[in-house]
Amino acid sequence: MQHSYETYFPTDSEARDWRAAGARHWIALILFVSLVACVLGALVIPGALGFIVGQQQLEEQTHEAAIQHYNRGLGYLAENYPELAFAEFQIALKYDYTYEPARKKLLELQAKSNPAGRGLPAAQQQDRVAATLYDEARNLIAQKQWEDASRRLEQLRTLQADFRAAEVTTLLYQAYVEGGKEAVASGHIETARERFDGALSVRNGDAQVQTFRDLAVLYLEGKQAVGYNWQTAIQKFTLLYQRDPNYADVKKQLADAHAQYGDVAAKTSPCLAAREYDSALALNQDAAVAQKRTQVMAQCKQVITSPPTPTATAAPGTESFAYKIAPAIETKSCVGAGDISGVVRDALGKPMANALVGYSTDGANFATARTNANGQYQFALNKEPGTFTIAVLSADGKTPNPMQATAQYPGGNAIGCHIVIDWQKVQ
Structure with a gap:
């Protein structure tokens, strides 16, 4: 059986279509390869640059360390301690083996006449220098020169661990x-x-040393907060004083923090100032602080027994509320928490439901609450004392109406931690 095969020749239009399809495939392939290259470049190039920059920074740091040890070696040479200088120059080369000044000094020291060290192999010279550092450190410890001793021992560990x-x-x-x-x-x-x-770093996890460090950190954190965050300063110093009342000058630092916080509070919050002065006087009797305490205590009593009842006239198209702070009725300290609460009434004295009340403290924290069906609102507070500004807010929920009340919250562990402020709309 014979098969016949006929040759097929595409038409011109078919040939053009095939050539166009092939071109499109090549273009798609080129675009895909370009996209992959871009993605890989975006991932690899930043990583490579980061590695290069990191490597450069590391080299700069090790070079700086080499210079530092080289300069120490020069100092020991000036003081006629060639063994210690030798150790420093060796340490410098460990940090940067290309640092020629240190290498040159090492060669000079090795070339100098020294019967004890002439002709010794490098390892034996290193042992001799290590022994010198060790003996130096022991003598310094016996003399209670702790800083110099630790420096010698760190040099020894770097030279020969x-x-x-x-x-x-x-x-x-x-x-x-x-x-x-x-x-x-x-x-x-x-x-x-x-x-x-x-x-x-020598004995990780040592409980006693960790305690020593924790006490130091409390002191430093308290000092850092002095002058801009008195509450934090007092908190840190109080924790430290409770753990070790004889630690450095923590007693004085705590008394000063209470007194200076009292000075700040006295401008707007006499009750809070009185409490701070009391705390300062409990730690240290000071006539000037006692006099300030007498002054602010009189103002505080006036605020409690005769709270101001402001009057205000609402501008056209706006609302205004008058407020009254009720006298404190507690006779015992609270236990860790307190609150600010009250009732909002309309001009006829009827409770206003869904009225928006807000407060801020120290110009930072801000919270809002809406009154219930009986016109009541409440803000729960924690144990930290502070000065609170309270206001009935306008319809936008942000802008206070003209009258704002200021209350001194003594803290959640003090008498007077439940503050009542009632509001009434002014016609």
């Missing part, structure tokens, strides 16, 4: 801990924290 490692660790721990205690006693708390950090 396995040289009498257990004894070096014990001595370094002792130098850091005792140095930290000494710094606390002299009032250098930041230095103390650094030394306790050093001790923890």
